[in-house]
Amino acid sequence: MRRLATLVTAALVTAALLSGCGQAADPDGAPDAKRPPATAAVAPANAVAADGPRNDYDTLFLQMMISHQQQGREMLKLGREKGIREDVVNLAGAIDVTEAEEVETMRRWLSSWNVPVTDVADPGIHAAHGGKPATGPEEITALREATGADFETKFLNLLIAHQHNAVEMAQQQARNGRNETVKQFAGRIELSRTQQIKQMLALVSG
Numbered sequence: 001m002r003r004l005a006t007l008v009t010a011a012l013v014t015a016a017l018l019s020g021c022g023q024a025a026d027p028d029g030a031p032d033a034k035r036p037p038a039t040a041a042v043a044p045a046n047a048v049a050a051d052g053p054r055n056d057y058d059t060l061f062l063q064m065m066i067s068h069q070q071q072g073r074e075m076l077k078l079g080r081e082k083g084i085r086e087d088v089v090n091l092a093g094a095i096d097v098t099e100a101e102e103v104e105t106m107r108r109w110l111s112s113w114n115v116p117v118t119d120v121a122d123p124g125i126h127a128a129h130g131g132k133p134a135t136g137p138e139e140i141t142a143l144r145e146a147t148g149a150d151f152e153t154k155f156l157n158l159l160i161a162h163q164h165n166a167v168e169m170a171q172q173q174a175r176n177g178r179n180e181t182v183k184q185f186a187g188r189i190e191l192s193r194t195q196q197i198k199q200m201l202a203l204v205s206g
Contacts, residue, residue, distance in 0.1 A: 050109040054179035059115050061173040062106045066117055069099045072162050078143055082151050087203060095196060135162055156200045163193040
């Protein structure tokens with residue numbers, strides 16, 4: 001019970017932190033939990049080459065984000081397989097599609113720069129560059145073992161924290177990066193993750 005209380009508290013703290021993040025208005029006035037995540041906001045970057053000046057942080061951001069999203073997609077796969085509510089399953093599936101497209105884009109950009117895509121093998125390295133430590137293996141194991149409503153609570157809270165980390169990484173890129181295409185890409189990530197977190201907080205409270 002203490003662990004569950006800690007996770008829920010973390011979700012509420014995340015909501016407070018996000019009050020300063022950019023958020024898009026809902027044009028249809030639909031409840032947050034019913035809206036699909038902002039998949040279309042990021043996908044157009046697939047057609048854009050990341051040409052122009054760049055610096056080492058642009059490379060580091062892409063490498064860290066690829067590693068971060070690979071871990072996130074492990075959780076999303078569990079959400080699609082073990083979620084109870086349709087809203088949770090659909091949300092996990094939509095986010096997974098978005099992140100698969102983003103990873104493909106980032107790999108292509110790094111390849112075009114002739115730099116490796118796998119230099120950041122440990123997602124925990126984020127902590128040294130403004131992000132929070134990655135979700136630990138013990139948390140992933142606990143998620144795999146959970147079932148039913150307990151699984152959904154753990155899944156949503158872990159993914160909220162994970163996506164908030166992506167917001168922080170995107171904000172660091174805006175401050176430290178140089179390549180304009182990558183900075184715009186980071187801005188779209190910040191927006192879409194902020195919207196996803198709002199949806200997940202509504203699902204946790206519901």
